[in-house]
Amino acid sequence: MKLADTIQFASGSLRGSPTRTLLMMLAMSIGVAAVVVLTALGEGARRYVIDQFSSLGTNLVIVLPGRTETAGVGPGLMSGQTPRDITLDDAEALLRSRAIKRIAPLTVGSATISRGALNREVVVAGSSSDMLGIRHMSIAVGSFLPPGDLHDSASVCVLGNAIKRELFGNGQAVGQSVRIGDRRFRVIGVLASQGESMGMRTDDLVIIPVATAHQLFNTTSLFRVLIEAKNRDAIATAVSEAEKIMVQRHSGERDVTVITQDAVLQTFDRILTALTMAVGGIAAISLAVAGVLIMNVMLIAVAQRIKEIGLLKALGAPGKQIRHLFFAEAVLLSGVGSVAGLVLGYVGSFIIGKVYPMLPVSPPWWAVLAATLTALGTGVLFSVWPARRAAKLDPVAALAGK
């Protein structure tokens, strides 16, 4: 018997009992759709978190003052010392490392910004020109802080988008002056609206040169130093060299903490991937249930078509061919069922994506592949027994309907 004829005959017998066929396909497709939608959600959550981290900057290493111990009391407390501050010179010294591409010092404080009668409290960040590139920010109008000596305390500022709108409305801001604290600043640029990234709204931020910020807040210490490593492979070197340089400059004391965004990112990535797989696995159980259903219905089909099987044997079909016919039915059922399930799953994912626009919902390819293969696999696996049973029927008894 030719393959095409086998498939045609099998699909003919499936069409012969349309309700049963439809119900079985429905069970199969719900299973596949469940896997697709749930893994799409998990993958969406994973990508959301990763995107959030990536928007902080790539190959990012952060130096913060103070040593974070996992247990016990910090050495600073034991000796009665507070950790030493990180200074601008410390930050500049970091550039000696070949693994470090660029740095941006960061000082944060709050101050009142005013223009004429309008004033409000804002977060003021003191930084340098490299901040723009490291933090993946972009400028809407004008320019960012000018490059040059970090110790230059120019009275210029870059406004977040929301601040600009509150102070200037739709009018021109660049070139105008504002008052921050007790100093007058010239506005040289406005940040493009970026929305929220990891809880920090750049829209409500005012950025001024780091030396100016030190004067404004009357301090010499830095809140953070943001470091961009040369590339992904250089991150580990950048961390150890940054630590080494800081220890050197702080007379042999390890009083800074160096963290990488990568480490945090990988942890989240692992957790969320595991979660996605777990959820997908749970959904796959419904596929196994669909498989059992297929077996059940196949057994009924063997009983109902017992005379037909007897006839096929009388007409010269060997047991192998009968088995193939039932196999073909199972494969067709689960094949069409899983295609319908994929369509259903993708439509479902699309709708979820519309409802939660911030989630980048898209089913991962491995889940789609696994769902389809599991569907086909269970379909075939659970048809083995019914098919064998049909093939082994005694033709005389089968023809008599016994």
Add this chain to the structure above:
Amino acid sequence: MIELQNVCRTFTVGDQQVAALRDIDLRLDAGEYISIMGPSGSGKSTMLNMLGLLDRPTTGTYLLDGGKVSDLNDEQQARVRREKVGFVFQSFHLVPRLTAAQNVELPMILAGIPAEERKARVQVLMKNYGLTDRADHKPDQLSGGQRQRVAIARATVMNPTVLLADEPTGNLDRNTGWEVLRLLEGLLEQGITLVVVTHDAEIGARAHRCIHMLDGRILSDESLQNDPK
């Protein structure tokens, strides 16, 4: 062509052994027209199934063209049924979801014959049996006589050497029954071996050789005068 030597067939019903065939010795030659008669339960249907390789002897030997059938595996036996044997049943046994033409086509599908050739052969047969305008009808839209004609077309589409008919007229009225019988007898001209199981004495008497069975044994095996040879 076919030879049964000392063939027995016993069934186990509950914890009892029931012998359907006992010590059967029979020889069938090509082109013979044989009727098998006997009361129900005499083993005539079992005999027919045995001849058609649907059933296997419990003991004894079945020789087909000199070779032992018990030496053939399932696939080879199926091949023999496909290529050498045609069955016609009392209750037609047409596949209800297939049309008349598709039912006739079925053995050729199983044999793996290409679609164009199948179509051509079906067309010829449907025309020969006067079923052309019924080709696309499902079995439940056909009369009994038409159904049996479709069944005969299906049984002969592979040009078998033996045609085994189990009460082919049993479910038909008298006139249609005769029609069907004449159709079967017409196949003799093509050299087919025709075996008809019946308990209608009038039909049984038309054969060239009549075998009477009782309790699984051959009671009598007589040549009749109908043989044209």
